[in-house]
Amino acid sequence: MTLIDEERTRRTLDRLASQEIELPSWAFGNSGTRFRVFGQPGVPRDPFEKVADAAQVHAHTGLAPAVALHIPWDLVDDFGKLRAHAEDHGVRIGTINSNTFQDEAYKLGSLSHSDTAVRRKAIEHHLECIDVMRATGSQDLKIWLADGTNYAGQDDMRARQDRLAESLAEIYAALDAEHRLVLEYKFFEPAFYHTDVPDWGTSYAQVSALGERAVVCLDTGHHAPGTNIEFIVMQLLRLGKLGSFDFNSRNYADDDLIVGAADPFQLFRIMYEVVRGGGLDPASGVVFMLDQCHNIERKIPGQIRSVLNVQEMTARALLVDTDALRAAQAAGDVLGAHEVFMDAFYTDVRPLLADWRESRGLPADPLAAYAASGYQETVDAERVGGTQAGWGA
Numbered sequence: 001m002t003l004i005d006e007e008r009t010r011r012t013l014d015r016l017a018s019q020e021i022e023l024p025s026w027a028f029g030n031s032g033t034r035f036r037v038f039g040q041p042g043v044p045r046d047p048f049e050k051v052a053d054a055a056q057v058h059a060h061t062g063l064a065p066a067v068a069l070h071i072p073w074d075l076v077d078d079f080g081k082l083r084a085h086a087e088d089h090g091v092r093i094g095t096i097n098s099n100t101f102q103d104e105a106y107k108l109g110s111l112s113h114s115d116t117a118v119r120r121k122a123i124e125h126h127l128e129c130i131d132v133m134r135a136t137g138s139q140d141l142k143i144w145l146a147d148g149t150n151y152a153g154q155d156d157m158r159a160r161q162d163r164l165a166e167s168l169a170e171i172y173a174a175l176d177a178e179h180r181l182v183l184e185y186k187f188f189e190p191a192f193y194h195t196d197v198p199d200w201g202t203s204y205a206q207v208s209a210l211g212e213r214a215v216v217c218l219d220t221g222h223h224a225p226g227t228n229i230e231f232i233v234m235q236l237l238r239l240g241k242l243g244s245f246d247f248n249s250r251n252y253a254d255d256d257l258i259v260g261a262a263d264p265f266q267l268f269r270i271m272y273e274v275v276r277g278g279g280l281d282p283a284s285g286v287v288f289m290l291d292q293c294h295n296i297e298r299k300i301p302g303q304i305r306s307v308l309n310v311q312e313m314t315a316r317a318l319l320v321d322t323d324a325l326r327a328a329q330a331a332g333d334v335l336g337a338h339e340v341f342m343d344a345f346y347t348d349v350r351p352l353l354a355d356w357r358e359s360r361g362l363p364a365d366p367l368a369a370y371a372a373s374g375y376q377e378t379v380d381a382e383r384v385g386g387t388q389a390g391w392g393a
Ligand code: AOS
Pocket: 026, 070, 097, 144, 184, 186, 219, 246, 254, 291
């Protein structure tokens, strides 16, 4: 077994220093399944409180300086005020997520709908999101579409693809020079026969037609079981089109569970390809976002656990002895190469990261520090009538 040497450890910690993970505002509200939403005490009543909760995650981990918003869930009268509020709490506003999946008008689609009036409504919504980006300083407009059909023959899939391209082109043209359009794919749900952006290939084809500032979002829960997600990560990085991640984990469908919980090894393999493809360099533009719902566990600790999981698997991926790996690969040493890879995966980096955190003025154990901080008890007592993630103010 290869021992992890000191020099590689030092390099790993240096690279981790610039890692940033973006939190979803909706992770802090009540959420559930179609069977039940379990309400929790202390959940935020408005976007300002969601941002304050997200800031707690950053305060205890130093890892999460940005909060993604969802429009209209996070609509406020004055986005400049929300931006200032975020900055006062030591965080910034990140990705703006659009929403064309809740209105009655979108039952048969939004940006790909056959009715010009519905498409216009959906495009206008995205133009409003771009205004929110201007007011908040956000750089990314993320689009996930529920568009699709339930039955073969229900609609013309080819025509829908063409209309989608036209709609996206209009939205892309409205972006400012520093903005990006990020198109998320998902293989099914809520549509059960076909989805208009079901896979990375379709997203890649659509964003490539738009231009350089249009990129793909990879949500780790949006693939068929057994899909080799790290291969997609590799390919999108190779093509210069990996814009962002929506991290979460899944056992069955789009479970939105804590990232790395269901399959830590998969998260390691993904992070290895991120490192290998240069995606950890800030210049790559890859945004590491979480897209999770904490239905039964507490929200803030759930997010703390998640960002730590991403950091731990990033550290392990950075510990791979790439010289030894390449040598084994070049020699056709199948088992040797695999062993080098697994040595890094099996390295327990938690004590190392705890020491490193302390050396940076952060708590060695962020979850314990949060529990001891009294924040949860305070908001549990103060906030009455918190909202559901999706439908709240
Ligand atoms: C939906 O399945 C997607 O993951 C989107 O990213 C969505 O906007 C987000 O989950 C909030 O509901």
